[in-house]
Amino acid sequence: MEKPSTLWDRSRQAVVAEIVDTALKLFAEQGYEATTMAQVATSAGVSQRSLFRYFGTKEDLVCGDQDALGDLLVATVEAQPPEVSTWDALRAGFTTILTASNHTPQRVLEISTLIFENPPLRSRYFEKRLRWQRALAPVVEKRMGIESGEIPDARAMGVIATVFACVDTASELWVRHGGKADAFELYEQALAAVRG
Amino acid sequence: MEKPSTLWDRSRQAVVAEIVDTALKLFAEQGYEATTMAQVATSAGVSQRSLFRYFGTKEDLVCGDQDALGDLLVATVEAQPPEVSTWDALRAGFTTILTASNHTPQRVLEISTLIFENPPLRSRYFEKRLRWQRALAPVVEKRMGIESGEIPDARAMGVIATVFACVDTASELWVRHGGKADAFELYEQALAAVRG
DNA sequence: GACAGGTTGGCAGTGACTGCCACTCTGGCG
DNA sequence: CGCCAGAGTGGCAGTCACTGCCAACCTGTC
Missing domain, CATH: 1.10.357.10 (Tetracycline Repressor, domain 2)
Incomplete structure (x- = not known):
């Protein structure tokens, strides 16, 4: 499990990282609770449904x-x-x-x-x-x-x-x-x- | 604040206690998460709205x-x-x-x-x-x-x-x-x- | 070029919780 | 006795996190 690292995995990692980035930025700007998952989704350019597939809960973003x-x-x-x-x-x-x-x-x-x-x-x-x-x-x-x-x-x-x-x-x-x-x-x- | 204990307060206490009783019974029977607040409300004979006034959250029931x-x-x-x-x-x-x-x-x-x-x-x-x-x-x-x-x-x-x-x-x-x-x-x- | 498997998006639903408003019920006051 | 202010209550509609379902899609393979 050390080096499977398919291209696909890496791009997925990148997507996850970018979502986290956007989320943290929004949290910093408006506060955690005032930021909705819908907002994070559209800001990161994924559908709400997919966002929940990447991160099962809002807390998992952090x-x-x-x-x-x-x-x-x-x-x-x-x-x-x-x-x-x-x-x-x-x-x-x-x-x-x-x-x-x-x-x-x-x-x-x-x-x-x-x-x-x-x-x-x-x-x-x-x-x-x-x-x-x-x-x-x-x-x-x-x-x-x-x-x-x-x-x-x-x-x-x-x-x-x-x-x-x-x-x-x-x-x-x-x-x-x-x-x-x-x-x-x-x-x-x-x-x-x-x-x- | 030791003995105001108006009749009003006491009856309110009784209501609260009874709600907690019903809730705990339901939780024991079906599990905590499978029990909805609506269920607790109707079982205890209060409206859902009032239930949330007594207990701000589901967890507070416990x-x-x-x-x-x-x-x-x-x-x-x-x-x-x-x-x-x-x-x-x-x-x-x-x-x-x-x-x-x-x-x-x-x-x-x-x-x-x-x-x-x-x-x-x-x-x-x-x-x-x-x-x-x-x-x-x-x-x-x-x-x-x-x-x-x-x-x-x-x-x-x-x-x-x-x-x-x-x-x-x-x-x-x-x-x-x-x-x-x-x-x-x-x-x-x-x-x-x-x-x- | 068709096909299987996995990924995504939309959509409708559930459940906790809140704001709003109308109803009721109580205790004083004339 | 009627009236009124204040508090408690119920119903209703809405928000938000989260889920199941299904159709569309994309990718690699034969």
């Missing part, structure tokens, strides 16, 4: 490409050597995600702000996060030497949820500082206060 | 009465004496909330299951939770001896977010155990794994 990041996160954590602590393994996962983003820092801030300021988007984002947490459970359990049952273990889930909580805290404060603060620093502060 | 709990949470945490640690103060807050619920354990489980199994409900719940976190920020900052600025402090927010994360973890596992596990025990396990 949060759509985060699914892939989840897999990357899990894979990275899983790939950490056993002598790395659970906390460090999880941090490594998030570090990888951040650096792997194919957007400019400018755009990351723009998208993050959009997400943090619009409840529906925020909700959507939380859901994806939740799926990531569930996917991480078995990995972290193994690392902590816990047998994986059908229902996850409270200790493993607690650690995972805490790391996500601190990441979110850092992200939110980073956005509220207009991107001028160091997100890593904020994360370290939050986690230190928790574990200290 | 999550509606949680707003009051937030205030109680903040008040309880604020009322803890200064020698109580931040962690214990927050736990006290949640303990109060749990015992203050005016539902039978049966119904708490029913509602919780509903929330955890339906993404839109879950999202709504997370949003309320988020407001609670924001409201707690100044209280916890004072308790930790941090000056409250316009933007919350990463350490305080990290601690708050972590406690919420562990509470959520415990709740979710409690629901997934069908209410048969001790939610408190789960919370303690999760938090111990984090702070240990």
Whole structure:
């Protein structure tokens, strides 16, 4: 699955990217909720019906490409050597995600702000996060030497949820500082206060 | 505001309660998403328009009465004496909330299951939770001896977010155990794994 | 040049939710 | 007792996200 990259796939990618661009521009100009899907469709030059085929929901216009990041996160954590602590393994996962983003820092801030300021988007984002947490459970359990049952273990889930909580805290404060603060620093502060 | 309790208010309360009852019954029978607001309205004997006046959204039929709990949470945490640690103060807050619920354990489980199994409900719940976190920020900052600025402090927010994360973890596992596990025990396990 | 498979567009419908207006029902006031 | 202001209610039409259905189209193949 590394290099199928038919011409067709690439042009499709281009279409998707252009739609996202137009949508983000409209959202920035008029706000997320004031922009209708019909507007995005005509602005991007596709039919409304096709727009919904590319992006199942309005939120996916903003949060759509985060699914892939989840897999990357899990894979990275899983790939950490056993002598790395659970906390460090999880941090490594998030570090990888951040650096792997194919957007400019400018755009990351723009998208993050959009997400943090619009409840529906925020909700959507939380859901994806939740799926990531569930996917991480078995990995972290193994690392902590816990047998994986059908229902996850409270200790493993607690650690995972805490790391996500601190990441979110850092992200939110980073956005509220207009991107001028160091997100890593904020994360370290939050986690230190928790574990200290 | 303790005892206005006009007859009018009480009858209104009764109407609200009955609507919620019918709605929960329908949700249990056919599922949340398969039940339409029109159905709830006719089943409860009110017009659709009035239903939307009582409950602004479909989700509020389930999550509606949680707003009051937030205030109680903040008040309880604020009322803890200064020698109580931040962690214990927050736990006290949640303990109060749990015992203050005016539902039978049966119904708490029913509602919780509903929330955890339906993404839109879950999202709504997370949003309320988020407001609670924001409201707690100044209280916890004072308790930790941090000056409250316009933007919350990463350490305080990290601690708050972590406690919420562990509470959520415990709740979710409690629901997934069908209410048969001790939610408190789960919370303690999760938090111990984090702070240990 | 016909044909199969996948892609697109239009169209009509559903369901949550809102604004508007007319009706009703209540509690005072002369 | 009739009247009136204010609040609660119902119905109606409209918006918007989203879906199913069907016809048109485009692309590569024999």
